[in-house]
Amino acid sequence: MTRPATSRMPWPATTRVPWPAAPAAFRAAVVDLLGAPVVADTTQPGGFSRGVASRLRCADGRRVFVKAIDTTDDGYALSLYEREARVAPQLPLGLPAPWFVGTVRAADWLGLVFHDVPGQIVTPPWTSGRLRLVVDCLTSLSALATPCPVADLPDWGGPASQWHGWNHMLATGGVPADDAELDPATVVALAALERDYPQAAAGDTLLHSDLRADNIMLAADNTDSTVTLVDWAQAARGAAWLDPLIFALGAALDGVPEPDGLFLRHRAARAAPAGAVDRVLAALAGRFVYLARTPGPAPVRALQQREARICLDWLHQRHAL
The missing domain is CATH 3.90.1200 (Aminoglycoside 3'-phosphotransferase; Chain: A, domain 2)
Known part of the structure; x- marks a missing residue:
């Protein structure tokens, strides 16, 4: 007989790297891509990778989401980031997916930048x-x-x-x-x-x-x-x-x-x-x-x-x- 799932199974948690703790050269490369300095950041929960997952607000008012990892830390996570870097630019408009801004590689870090999705x-x-x-x-x-x-x-x-x-x-x-x-x-x-x-x-x-x-x-x-x-x-x-x-x-x-x-x-x-x-x-x-x-x-x-x-x-x- 089927036993219905009545209690939640907690997902394994990870500790995120705050945006200010990412290498300065990497953060500077993100700012170069955006064309405006970052004036506020908020770390986001969820996920398994040990890198950055932050919402950023730029001086010109734009809001983006940045996910990034140390490429020397986790080979499996790196393969997933490389795969998403290939997929994200090809997702057509109209799909329920965030708009892709670009990829940043600097200081042995790889980052993906998206328009921030309200919510x-x-x-x-x-x-x-x-x-x-x-x-x-x-x-x-x-x-x-x-x-x-x-x-x-x-x-x-x-x-x-x-x-x-x-x-x-x-x-x-x-x-x-x-x-x-x-x-x-x-x-x-x-x-x-x-x-x-x-x-x-x-x-x-x-x-x-x-x-x-x-x-x-x-x-x-x-x-x-x-x-x-x-x-x-x-x-x-x-x-x-x-x-x-x-x-x-x-x-x-x-x-x-x-x-x-x-x-x-x-x-x-x-x-x-x-x-x-x-x-x-x-x-x-x-x-x-x-x-x-x-x-x-x-x-x-x-x-x-x-x-x-x-x-x-x-x-x-x-x-x-």
């Missing part, structure tokens, strides 16, 4: 009204982003080998023995589902791919109808129903029950082949279970365990297991 990131718990606004936004995005308007995007999820967790566990004898619901027959069924993961996820829609609450901004007091999706570092190409699925998974982590019901509010989700959705959910669960059992930060591993459980319960709800 705040979503702060759970979710309300029915906010969920509806985001689903409506994703419905519009799917229409605007098909066919994919960004060149040379990778397929969603990356190499298939990273998504064969159940098959890897079967091959290596590493099937988890600490979960009563993961009996051998269930693991074999999950392994069979995930084998066709690449074909199941294929499509020609531009996907945001990382629709957590802290990547979703609502205007003004979080009740206005304007929704902006920020942080396109994991943009990819795939089936139009994948973003609604990722959003429903993130909302379930925030305590929203019945992710399948939220998922099916989206037109593309209702049109998706049921078997394809089941295969992607199985692949997600396998990846999360596999990663949760590898060395790493405890808060991240706990989050992956919860993500795996939500995907498995979701599959049971869909009668795929």
